[in-house]
Amino acid sequence: MSLLRRALGLVGKKFSTSLGPFVKVSRAxxxxxxxxxxxxxxxxxxTAGGRPGTGENLQLSLEERVQARKxxxxxxxxxxxxxxxxxxxxxxxxxxxxxLQELAYQAQHGHEHSLGRPVAADPLLLRKVTIHLVDxxxxxxxxxxxxxxxxxQHPALRITITKPSETREALGSxxxxxxxxxxxxxxxxxxxxxxxxxxxxxxxxxxxxxxxxVGEVMLLAQSESASRLKLxxxxxxxxxxxxxxxDRFPVNSEEVRxxxxxxxxxxxxxxxxxxxxxxxxxxxxxxxxxxxxxxxINQLLLDKQNLxxxxxxxxxxxxNQISRDLHDAVIADVMMLKRSLSDGGRPPESEIMTxxxxxxxxxxxxxxxxxxxxxxxxxxxxVIEDLLQxxxxxxxxxxxxxxxxxxxxxxxxxxxxxYRIVQECLNNIEKYSGASRVALTFQVKDGxxxxxxxxxxxxxxxxxxxxxxxxxEGGKGLGSLRERAELIRCFYPARFSVQSEPxxxxxxxxxxKLTGSFAKD
Amino acid sequence: MPNYISxxxxxxxxxxxxxxxxxxxxxxxxxxxxxxxxxxxxLELARELRPDIILLDLHLPxxxxxxxxxxxxxxxxxxxxxxxxxxSRMAFxxxxxxxxxxxxxxxxxxxxxVADTIREVMAGKKSLISKELVAGETKVTKSEQxxxxxxxxxxxxxxxxxxxxxxxxxxxxxCELLLLKLGLNSREELxxxxxxxxxxxxxxxx
Numbered sequence: 090m091s092l093l094r095r096a097l098g099l100v101g102k103k104f105s106t107s108l109g110p111f112v113k114v115s116r117a118x119x120x121x122x123x124x125x126x127x128x129x130x131x132x133x134x135x136t137a138g139g140r141p142g143t144g145e146n147l148q149l150s151l152e153e154r155v156q157a158r159k160x161x162x163x164x165x166x167x168x169x170x171x172x173x174x175x176x177x178x179x180x181x182x183x184x185x186x187x188x189l190q191e192l193a194y195q196a197q198h199g200h201e202h203s204l205g206r207p208v209a210a211d212p213l214l215l216r217k218v219t220i221h222l223v224d225x226x227x228x229x230x231x232x233x234x235x236x237x238x239x240x241x242q243h244p245a246l247r248i249t250i251t252k253p254s255e256t257r258e259a260l261g262s263x264x265x266x267x268x269x270x271x272x273x274x275x276x277x278x279x280x281x282x283x284x285x286x287x288x289x290x291x292x293x294x295x296x297x298x299x300x301x302x303v304g305e306v307m308l309l310a311q312s313e314s315a316s317r318l319k320l321x322x323x324x325x326x327x328x329x330x331x332x333x334x335x336d337r338f339p340v341n342s343e344e345v346r347x348x349x350x351x352x353x354x355x356x357x358x359x360x361x362x363x364x365x366x367x368x369x370x371x372x373x374x375x376x377x378x379x380x381x382x383x384x385x386i387n388q389l390l391l392d393k394q395n396l397x398x399x400x401x402x403x404x405x406x407x408x409n410q411i412s413r414d415l416h417d418a419v420i421a422d423v424m425m426l427k428r429s430l431s432d433g434g435r436p437p438e439s440e441i442m443t444x445x446x447x448x449x450x451x452x453x454x455x456x457x458x459x460x461x462x463x464x465x466x467x468x469x470x471x472v473i474e475d476l477l478q479x480x481x482x483x484x485x486x487x488x489x490x491x492x493x494x495x496x497x498x499x500x501x502x503x504x505x506x507x508y509r510i511v512q513e514c515l516n517n518i519e520k521y522s523g524a525s526r527v528a529l530t531f532q533v534k535d536g537x538x539x540x541x542x543x544x545x546x547x548x549x550x551x552x553x554x555x556x557x558x559x560x561x562e563g564g565k566g567l568g569s570l571r572e573r574a575e576l577i578r579c580f581y582p583a584r585f586s587v588q589s590e591p592x593x594x595x596x597x598x599x600x601x602k603l604t605g606s607f608a609k610d
Numbered sequence: 611m612p613n614y615i616s617x618x619x620x621x622x623x624x625x626x627x628x629x630x631x632x633x634x635x636x637x638x639x640x641x642x643x644x645x646x647x648x649x650x651x652x653l654e655l656a657r658e659l660r661p662d663i664i665l666l667d668l669h670l671p672x673x674x675x676x677x678x679x680x681x682x683x684x685x686x687x688x689x690x691x692x693x694x695x696x697x698s699r700m701a702f703x704x705x706x707x708x709x710x711x712x713x714x715x716x717x718x719x720x721x722x723x724v725a726d727t728i729r730e731v732m733a734g735k736k737s738l739i740s741k742e743l744v745a746g747e748t749k750v751t752k753s754e755q756x757x758x759x760x761x762x763x764x765x766x767x768x769x770x771x772x773x774x775x776x777x778x779x780x781x782x783x784x785c786e787l788l789l790l791k792l793g794l795n796s797r798e799e800l801x802x803x804x805x806x807x808x809x810x811x812x813x814x815x816x
Contacts, residue, residue: 466675467705475701481751487815488753493779525752525815528775 187332187339195337215294218324220276222333223253223291225342226298229349230280230287237357245283246360248353253278253289279306280353282360287352288313294324296333298352300359304381319355320348411455418451454479458512464504470496470531473511477529480515491530497538497603503580506573507540507599513570514542514597522546524594533603540599548589574599614641615732618661620652621645621694622670626717630665630694633721640725648672649679660688663728668695668706677709684710690731694724698743704787713738737790744793754791755809757784761801762810773814 227250234248241247256275277290286306288299290313297313298320305312322345325334332339340348426444429436457463463472474490481488499507511529518524524546532539567587574585582602589595617634619642621627631642643661646652649672656664664683668676683691692713693706703714712731715724719740727738750758760770767778767785774781785800794800804810 463702467677467702471701471705474704475699478699478701478751481753482749485752487756488751489774489776489780491776491780493777 187341191338212293215324215326216292218331219291219294219296220253222296222322222345223276223278223289225345226289226296226349226352227253227278227280229346230353233350233353234280237353246357247282248356249281251279251281253291280356281306282356284360285356287319287356294326296320296322300355302381304384319352322348411459414451414455418455419448422448422451461505461508464508465501468496468498469504469507472508473529476508476512476515477527480519480527484519486519486524487526489526489528491528494531494533496531497533500580503577503601506577510570510573510597510599511540511542513573518542518544518546518595522548522595536603538601538603541596542598543594543596545594548591548593548595550591551587551589570597577601614639615663615728616641616643616659616661617663617665617728618643618652618656618659618689619645619665620647620649620670621665621667622647623667626667630721630724634725634728637721637725640728649674649682653682656683656686656689660686662689662732664689664691665724665728666691666693666711668693668697677705680706680709680711692724692727692731692738694719700743700749700787700790703739703743704783704790707737707739707790712736714740714743716740716742718742739790739793741793744791749791750788754784754788755812756815757781758788758800758804758807758809759812759814761785762804763814764801 230248231250231252234250238247253276256277275290275292277288279289280287281303284303286301286303288301288306290297290299297318299313299317300319301312301317320335322333322335322340323337324331325337325339332341333345334340335344335348422444426441426448429440461472463475470492474492477488477490480486515527518527522544524544527542527544530539530541530543532541570587571585574583577583577599581604584598584600586598587595588598617640619627619630619634621630624647627645627647631645634640634642643659644655646655647670649670652664652666652670664686666680666683668680670679672679674682680691680693683689690712691710692715693711694715694717696717697703698716706714712735713727715727715738719727719742723740730738756774757770760773765773767781770781771778785797788800789795789797792800792803794803
């Protein structure tokens with residue numbers, strides 16, 4: 090704001106000679122002109138019709154201007170109350186005139202202070218006006234929070250509103266520069282997530298908003314330091330009227346709502362940053378101190394424990410799977426072969442060969458599923474084609490593989506992630522979808538590699554496909570697919586999406602932006 | 611030009627190598643001119659000797675992966691490559707054939723069969739594969755059945771691609787795999803096979 094003003098000041102300086110009349114006019118912004126502008130702007134009928142002719146308009150505003158001049162002190166403070174209250178009666182276009190007048194005034198060379206002569210207002214009225222502004226802010230925040238909470242899933246991010254109330258605060262709560270020796274009576278309230286709190290306090294025509302870590306809310310007086318100040322609205326009491334200002338420029342009620350929205354956003358984004366500390370980034374830790382730091386570290390430790398537990402569970406699961414596969418597929422056949430050989434009678438050689446072939450194929454399949462080392466040798470295209478052929482042979486599902494271009498060489502890790510995603514999808518399709526047709530499509534277009542796996546099975550509702558699906562149906566669900574896609578992001582910008590509806594099949598899409606060279610090494 | 615077929619055997623399994631060398635040497639009109647047990651040494655020999663046939667194992671100790679190794683051997687002028695491998699998965703065999711080799715034999719083949727294949731390749735045949743890999747109808751997948759039904763009705767690749775919501779290139783690839791699986795040589799033979807086996811009378815799904 091001040092930059093802008095300085096810039097405008099410069100412009101004013103530069104053109105002050107050539108814009109002589111303009112300067113004069115602006116300087117002559119006296120009471121009358123302001124009142125006239127105010128009245129003209131605020132008369133809604135002027136544009137809505139019914140009063141054609143500018144002459145009549147001007148006359149009317151002149152009349153009203155005369156009336157305006159007659160306003161007694163009592164009435165003046167009523168008007169101050171009204172406009173500063175940001176009440177519903179506020180003229181729709183006041184944002185333009187007040188603000189523009191201030192801007193034009195400050196744009197002139199030598200005009201350091203704001204327009205109009207300051208007048209000390211009635212303290213009672215000041216209090217009333219301040220409370221009203223705080224209430225307006227909280228009204229906005231309350232509405233935002235109510236709706237936001239229905240949309241957000243993670244409880245820690247939900248916003249709780251502590252409605253504003255009168256608090257008397259002892260000495261030590263410093264309000265910069267003003268009456269530090271007195272105990273102050275603040276009208277204050279809070280909006281908080283589990284991580285951050287937005288604290289709003291108002292007193293004597295000054296409303297301030299602070300962003301605080303939740304842990305420090307108990308020590309508001311010490312916590313509300315200048316560096317945490319997010320917004321300061323000051324009431325300018327002028328001889329004509331009063332209005333709330335932000336950095337010395339008038340704001341109207343609409344702008345106050347926008348400011349409230351900004352504060353709300355800041356609160357959510359900050360909380361989000363903290364919320365992600367545990368999983369995503371440690372950078373958030375650097376801004377934390379004291380209790381919050383301990384909390385964050387505990388959270389990290391907990392996350393680590395969970396991760397270890399998860400890995401161990403997966404290991405167990407995999408070992409069980411191998412054991413089951415070996416038992417079901419191989420041991421049974423080997424035992425049968427042994428029995429038929431030890432019975433004394435020699436089974437025909439062809440029969441032995443058939444059994445050996447089957448054992449061989451099954452062992453191969455188990456090995457391949459465990460460690461697709463062919464990926465390095467043969468690349469994704471061949472290995473995925475093989476995977477699809479095996480699924481087709483095993484299940485009778487119509488598996489189509491659409492891959493017209495060569496899939497570019499990708500880093501081994503990425504190939505493996507893509508392979509596992511395909512494997513998991515096919516697994517889910519085979520186990521749960523009942524699909525009769527699967528189409529897997531690779532496309533390279535404009536440097537983007539996209540993989541689509543579509544089936545015509547029974548589909549599922551996305552809302553309950555998350556954790557519940559994992560535990561109840563035994564499938565690894567969408568979570569592990571997303572995790573894989575996340576890991577691909579270490580190499581390429583990637584996007585992963587799942588579309589499905591009950592009875593409408595499902596469609597999994599993975600897109601990767603292959604920037605620069607495709608070369609593996 | 612000598613009146614025998616010169617063969618280079620590349621195989622890291624000594625017993626297999628010895629067996630092949632001995633067996634092929636006994637075949638009339640075939641002469642094993644050299645053997646190698648790793649790909650780098652084999653490439654050197656092949657470039658120097660320019661054998662008619664390079665009998666190549668897929669998984670060899672050496673510097674490169676199988677794909678680039680096969681490409682390097684196929685690039686040698688005057689030599690044709692026959693891969694000799696234990697790998698029996700069709701997708702891999704298809705990839706190998708796509709790289710330009712003349713034949714693909716499984717390691718379970720007899721030496722006599724290997725010699726026959728060498729002669730067939732020299733006679734100009736392409737894409738020869740082990741009989742064992744020609745699985746016949748049992749290995750035809752659902753997706754391939756649909757393609758066969760449409761082929762039997764006289765539909766072109768483009769029409770089939772439209773119905774299956776894919777590209778003609780994909781359909782062509784599927785047909786090539788079908789040729790391998792069914793041991794046929796051309797699209798015409800494939801269409802005839804589909805008609806003979808009654809695919810023309812089957813309902814096309816969806």
